Amino acid sequence: MSIEVRNLVKKFGSFKALDGVDLKVNDGELLALLGPSGSGKTTLLRIIAGLDWPDSGEVSFNGEDALAQGARERHVGFVFQHYALFRHMTVFENVAFGLRVQPRAIRKDEATIRMRVKELLDLVQLDWLADRYPSQLSGGQRQRIALARALAIEPRILLLDEPFGALDAKVRKELRKWLRSLHHEINVTSIFVTHDQEEALEVANRVVVMDKGKIEQIGSPDDVYESPATAFVHGFIGESIELPVLIADGLITLGDRPLRLAADGLAPGASRLFVRRHDMLVGPPGSGAFEGAVQHVRNFGPVQRAEVALSGGQTIEIDAPRGRELRAGDTIGLEPRRYRIFAG
Amino acid sequence: MSAIAARRRTLPGFGLTMGLTLSWLSIIILIPLAGLFLKSLELSPEQFWNILSSRRTLNALRVSFGLAFAAACVNLVMGSIIVWALVRYRFPGRRLFDAIVDVPFALPTAVAGVALTALFAEKGWLGAPLAAAGIKVAFTPVGIFVAMIFIGIPFVVRTVQPVLQDLDPEIEEAAGSLGASRWQTIIRVILPSLGPALLTGLALAFARAVGEYGSVIFIAGNLPNVSEIAPLLIVIRLSEFRYADATAIAVVMLVVSFVIIFAVNRLQRWAQSRIPAR
Numbered sequence: 101m102s103i104e105v106r107n108l109v110k111k112f113g114s115f116k117a118l119d120g121v122d123l124k125v126n127d128g129e130l131l132a133l134l135g136p137s138g139s140g141k142t143t144l145l146r147i148i149a150g151l152d153w154p155d156s157g158e159v160s161f162n163g164e165d166a167l168a169q170g171a172r173e174r175h176v177g178f179v180f181q182h183y184a185l186f187r188h189m190t191v192f193e194n195v196a197f198g199l200r201v202q203p204r205a206i207r208k209d210e211a212t213i214r215m216r217v218k219e220l221l222d223l224v225q226l227d228w229l230a231d232r233y234p235s236q237l238s239g240g241q242r243q244r245i246a247l248a249r250a251l252a253i254e255p256r257i258l259l260l261d262e263p264f265g266a267l268d269a270k271v272r273k274e275l276r277k278w279l280r281s282l283h284h285e286i287n288v289t290s291i292f293v294t295h296d297q298e299e300a301l302e303v304a305n306r307v308v309v310m311d312k313g314k315i316e317q318i319g320s321p322d323d324v325y326e327s328p329a330t331a332f333v334h335g336f337i338g339e340s341i342e343l344p345v346l347i348a349d350g351l352i353t354l355g356d357r358p359l360r361l362a363a364d365g366l367a368p369g370a371s372r373l374f375v376r377r378h379d380m381l382v383g384p385p386g387s388g389a390f391e392g393a394v395q396h397v398r399n400f401g402p403v404q405r406a407e408v409a410l411s412g413g414q415t416i417e418i419d420a421p422r423g424r425e426l427r428a429g430d431t432i433g434l435e436p437r438r439y440r441i442f443a444g
Numbered sequence: 445m446s447a448i449a450a451r452r453r454t455l456p457g458f459g460l461t462m463g464l465t466l467s468w469l470s471i472i473i474l475i476p477l478a479g480l481f482l483k484s485l486e487l488s489p490e491q492f493w494n495i496l497s498s499r500r501t502l503n504a505l506r507v508s509f510g511l512a513f514a515a516a517c518v519n520l521v522m523g524s525i526i527v528w529a530l531v532r533y534r535f536p537g538r539r540l541f542d543a544i545v546d547v548p549f550a551l552p553t554a555v556a557g558v559a560l561t562a563l564f565a566e567k568g569w570l571g572a573p574l575a576a577a578g579i580k581v582a583f584t585p586v587g588i589f590v591a592m593i594f595i596g597i598p599f600v601v602r603t604v605q606p607v608l609q610d611l612d613p614e615i616e617e618a619a620g621s622l623g624a625s626r627w628q629t630i631i632r633v634i635l636p637s638l639g640p641a642l643l644t645g646l647a648l649a650f651a652r653a654v655g656e657y658g659s660v661i662f663i664a665g666n667l668p669n670v671s672e673i674a675p676l677l678i679v680i681r682l683s684e685f686r687y688a689d690a691t692a693i694a695v696v697m698l699v700v701s702f703v704i705i706f707a708v709n710r711l712q713r714w715a716q717s718r719i720p721a722r
Contacts, residue, residue, distance in 0.1 A: 149621055150621070151617050151620075151621065170620075171617070171620045171621045172620055172621070172623055172624070172625065174621075175623075176621060177621070178617070178618065178621040180614050180617075180618060182612070182614065184612060184614040184615045184617070184618040185615075185618075186615060186618075186619075186633055186637075187637065188636045188637055188639075189636075197619070197622055197624070197632070198622035198623055198624075200632075201619075201622065201623050201624040201625070201628045201632070202623060249618075249622065250621075250622070252622075253622055253623055
């Protein structure tokens with residue numbers, strides 16, 4: 101099932117949660133909505149699910165108007181951040197809920213329901229927990245049960261709101277891999293919301309980066325990481341060094357020092373220069389575009405993270421490979437292997 | 445050995461607080477109740493049976509327990525609706541209505557009785573239109589019923605309110621997105637989650653209504669066999685110096701109340717066991 105969202109606007113009082121969002125999701129895709137909190141990603145998800153209504157704009161599933169239907173008719177599986185399991189029901193009954201509330205005309209008989217629930221519990225690998233109550237499960241188990249419950253109604257679309265947000269780091273990593281392989285297996289068009297870039301880049305086919313109610317960039321994980329479309333995306337994804345620069349007369353200046361970088365094709369004016377931490381190459385003093393003094397060094401496995409005070413006065417953090425050990429007090433030259441400059 | 449064990453206790457003061465608890469509960473509750481039972485022993489079993497099986501006593505007990513149960517059921521339904529409105533919606537005057545729920549708690553029961561009687565008397569604001577429709581409230585069992593509803597309502601509201609407040613609206617959204625209708629959501633998700641609190645509210649409202657005296661005697665009319673409640677019959681027997689008769693009725697009320705409260709308690713525990721804490 102493909103989803104199309106056109107010019108969606110949603111306000112909460114004077115706060116614009118969604119400010120003209122356009123998005124097309126292809127059939128069978130696993131899409132991540134990535135952004136900081138307050139960027140509107142959860143609101144967008146809830147509107148697609150029918151749990152919220154936009155002030156204006158359109159949502160259609162396979163070309164048919166979805167806003168004409170309530171959450172109940174849309175056949176959308178929704179997984180909540182805090183699971184929203186029914187506490188008074190066993191795991192089995194939680195998963196069976198969607199099947200038991202079907203209109204009598206299409207409701208399946210008890211044996212079929214039992215078989216289907218068993219299949220779903222097998223799918224999420226928790227069939228041995230069928231008789232437990234949600235309170236007796238761990239966070240990761242609850243999330244998988246919530247997923248099985250959402251899948252029971254054979255949803256046309258699966259929506260997950262910060263599915264791993266409340267779990268600890270190790271469980272998150274396991275569940276990420278598991279979600280990707282599960283999606284491969286069931287192949288339902290899925291959208292998940294996250295503020296964790298690693299999660300988005302690792303799990304999704306395509307990533308939608310949002311900020312302040314607008315979409316900043318849509319692209320494959322490689323696209324958004326390697327060629328960020330806006331300053332926001334560059335700053336939000338991956339660890340970036342951000343420096344305020346001025347472009348004038350074919351020169352890029354940082355503070356009052358011109359940098360040895362080409363300014364070809366850049367509009368004059370105040371701009372921001374972005375470099376990934378690991379793209380700053382360390383050389384002898386005077387060798388690169390920047391010069392600075394090492395303040396502080398910490399080692400993280402294969403990299404050494406150094407705090408460097410640039411001669412212009414700014415302090416940046418770089419990740420340099422081990423081998424050529426840096427020491428506090430060293431004066432070094434720095435050459436950005438790759439960088440991007442955004443106006444503004 | 446025991447001295448070491450005592451010193452090792454992490455929470456000090458067990459002996460003192462336990463002693464105070466037991467002696468206080470004994471003085472305040474157990475000794476008076478025991479006195480009641482002892483007094484009723486002055487009667488031979490035959491006399492005891494005669495008092496209880498007299499028409500007037502049976503009718504008084506029937507009026508008290510029957511109407512109290514009916515009133516508690518009405519309070520359960522209306523109280524749940526009030527709680528729902530107070531918790532789930534934001535409307536002007538919500539805080540005021542929330543405070544009004546407590547009025548029956550705070551109002552002296554005699555004041556409530558006088559007010560209700562004036563309101564439901566044949567010439568009263570509500571009594572007049574009801575009388576025109578052929579319904580007499582004041583000085584009939586219906587009046588007792590009304591007074592019992594009045595004094596019981598806060599018990600249901602105040603027990604259910606915090607539980608509903610804790611109930612995450614997300615579970616309703618989850619039920620909806622799984623295809624449940626509003627009605628299915630209420631029956632299958634909301635009510636079971638509120639079950640134990642509803643039962644507690646019912647039990648408290650019932651217990652309060654059974655024991656209510658002040659507001660009821662004003663509006664009841666107190667006709668023997670028709671609108672005479674058991675607590676009033678006890679007072680009448682006392683004023684006739686028939687202490688043993690009074691205690692016999694009191695003992696029966698005590699036992700019946702206890703059995704009912706105990707049953708509700710078990711029911712409530714059973715419901716609670718189906719909703720383990722988070």
